[in-house]
Amino acid sequence: MPEAILIIAALALIIYCFRKYSTKQSGVRSEKFTSIDDRFNAERRARELEIDRLLNKMGKNGAADLSKKDRQSLEELSKK
Known part of the structure; x- marks a missing residue:
């Protein structure tokens, strides 16, 4: 009986x-297999969100309220 307890504990x-090791590896694998399309779509969505933010700011307060940095960002993002 004591041997069985030792075997179960071991x-x-x-x-x-091994559970901790496999958890660390699974995070690496999911990131490793991200496709080019997934990255492209994520970057595209980030640009869209930034453009929306700037246009909302401009819509609420007018174009004069945009800072020089905001105007440059909007111009660069609209070219992509």
């Missing part, structure tokens, strides 16, 4: 150690 420890 197995539990081994499983616990």
